[in-house]
Amino acid sequence: MMREKVAIIGYAQSYHQANMPMTREDMVFEVAKEAAKMAGIEREDIDTVINATNDYYEGRTISELFLVMPIGAYLKDYTKVEMDGANAVFYGMLKILSGTHDIALIVANTQGSTFNPHQISVYTLDPTFDRQIGVLNDISAAAIQARVYMNKYGISEEEAAIVSVKNLGNAAKNPHAHRRMPGISLEEVLSSKLYCDPIRELTMSPISDGAAAVVLASEKKARELSDCPVWIKGVGSCQDSYIRDRKLYKLEGLEAAAKKAYQMAGIKNPFAELDAAEVSERYAHEELMIYEALGFCEEGRGGTLIDSCATFNDGQLPVNPSGGALSADPITATGLIRIVEATMQIRGEAGAHQIPGAWRVLAHGQTGICAQQNIVFILGGEE
Amino acid sequence: MKILKEEVIPVKGIPVVAGFRWSVGELMDRFIKELGNKKILGAKCSKCNYTYVPPRAWCSKCSAKMDANNLVELSGRGVLVGYTTAYVELDGNGNFRDLEKPKAIGAIKLEDADSTIFMPLIDVEPEKLKEGITVKVVWQEETKGQISDIKGFKPEK
């Protein structure tokens, strides 16, 4: 249980796109400034700054070296988390709970256009074996996982493709999304370019440039500064085994992370108690596996759930009203964008993709091939 | 931020290459050398019996330490537990390359081992890929004690 409460009091995200016409320094400067402005704070008020960026995606060592200034960290407590940005929110939360800091600024960024992130996924493999064999990358691994999952539970390619129809269609209402395809049809998804069977162009996330930022505050500061603080009700994180020694047909690590988050937030029936969920689905079939791991449906019933339309925006539990990772995947920023979107929903600021009355929303981020590391946040408005 | 004038500046790939030579450790060293003898080794945990391929120094299930005494020889035969066919591959420089001939990749559970290994599948049509079929290792003509000694796996008739 948490002894104290931590809230999100400001956020910002870039207009994610294939090749952002600005430097990464400008990109992070904009989101950092905007988040701070929304939170109603000046640079002096920030106690600690955490940047999430990955040297490999950035194409340079100590990738945060030139980002320190644009994100407002000059002469401030500062550190870098080199995983999905949602983990940086977790670290910011830990610093506030420690009592040593009251306000944290979290910024995450990746410009996928710098270098193909799929190539980089190869560098996360065992260098003494898998990398030498040369068949694995995040796409081929996801393809194998997709087949294992779909074969085991009798889920069709069509059912997985419906996730793309849903998310890319949802993205049409999200001005920040990269890949927005209003009126996209199942046929279009299923005839898009085949990479590794069954993964296609439109069933895998795009390579995006993007950044996001949030401002976290201790309870005292949140109440002082915000008219609608978004509280972190629960959080859970878990790393699964490496791909050779873990189950492929389910996301066990995510299941464990979700359990911890639900326990902390006092949630017993997530499907009933959550109003919406923003998850990081790098592949269409992955969203179905995520439903199961998050307990939205029973094991093996992810296909049934998508078929029921319950996870569409007008369904009982909308998943990825923003369009999710399938519509914008600036890798390190993706999980943080899910947190931003969840916050927007709770504050009623999601515009055309607002889920009416959303008050308890789940946000998920993942790191590593086949979602090896997962972190789950339960965010909620004032009870 | 308003862009005043857009100009396209042609940029070539930066001519800097970082090379690596990873030390593999004792167990992996044995594994790689034995490939030269057309043998596949695993490491069997003496506490919980989980058998790793390739061998490793600590068991991830029960944290027991393992060493050369845990090495076991495997038959090279296994079951296909997963598969895909790649139509596109990465060229090592971050570009996607369409494959003229699609490549089959298999997730294989070797007999008497618990890890899943990911290997090229050869002499098999994509339509014939099915979970549960038996596959066997195919060695290069001449094995030299290196990872590429394994050509791939193919279905056993």
Add this chain to the structure above:
Amino acid sequence: MWRNIAVIGVGQTKHGIRRDINAAEMIAEAAWKALEDAELGPEDIDAIAIGNMQGFGGICQAELWSGDLFAAPGKPVLRIATGGTTGGSVAQCGMYQVASGLFDTVLAIGFEKHSDSKEPGATMGLSHVGLANMFHLLANGVDVRTSFAYGGGVGAAAGVSAYQACEYMHRSGCKIEHLDMVAAKSRRNAAKNKYAHLQWPNCTAESLAKHPRFGEIVAYPLRLGHICPASDGASAIVIASEEIARKADRPAWVRGLAACADEENQQAENAQGVSILDTSEQMQCRIAAMKAYRMAGIKNPREEIDVAEIYQPFPHQELMYSERLLLFDDGKAWIPLEEGETEIDGKLPIDPSGGVLSTNAIGSSAMQRVAECALQIMGKAEEHQVPKDVKNAVAHGWGGSTNFTVVTVLGDTPRLRW
């Protein structure tokens, strides 16, 4: 902090050139040693903090592959990287994980495997800090060959340090002989540290300066013997809550911690320049030190700190940072050096372990500063244990282009009230 927390176990691998093991095995070695030292099993660890500088070893997020070897599956893992001070930031991450109240026992590991890189030393990893900027400028028609900033900046830490050494010598009046003295002390101390890399038991300032190889000036005022090695190694600490720490014999309590980041020092993004004119100013180090001491309740660090582990891959940095850590007056650190105060048996021993000058596996080296302070307090530093009573110790790390600083104050008693 609302919780008193302590370091209750330390583990290190032998640092050096380790071609006998792979990176995963190396990390696991340190992790298991730390657990053994803390007398805990893997099931007792609630979370893991880990970090290194990925570019050097050629593996992206190595904990994904290697985590299975140190019982990471099932646990929350946070990966942290801040240049040279990565290990210190990882240690602090572990500390915040426990101080937050969400976790009671955490394992924090820093590591680096430089020998896996084909290029000598850490040249490839270091040079691509500024490389992207450099090509961006070239593509825009800027001639970088005459750029002062690039001469220093592209070599990142190493480049900045050569300029910094000159600036520090000008500021303090110290001579190259003082750098020889610091380097010699490091090699002598390292000879008493079984985990250190470069060991030279009888090294003196004269023997170093006169040595045909090590005495050669590489980039004034730095000799070859003044430059840290690129080592392979991993180090780990176990951090626990007060309840668990009280069961240990002599825990090393975390009394204060702080981190601070300054401007990049030499280039700035797109090389448009920085406002820092003197890289030996190190404002962020003063700020971090003051914060950490205040938290620790230390009012007179010069008198109250018993031992300091300072991150000094280059010798002038031992002198410079000892001043910025408020242990000696600005520009005067060469006096206590001359008087032997900073020797292992001196009044204020600095880097009894030999420090980064003799052992530098980047992701591990700032973690080792925290680990070594803990060992001194716990009385477990064996041959390089300082003979005096250690009540308070300060561990320091710098990263980036000497613009990230991490300061941790450890003590033999917890703060009862924060």
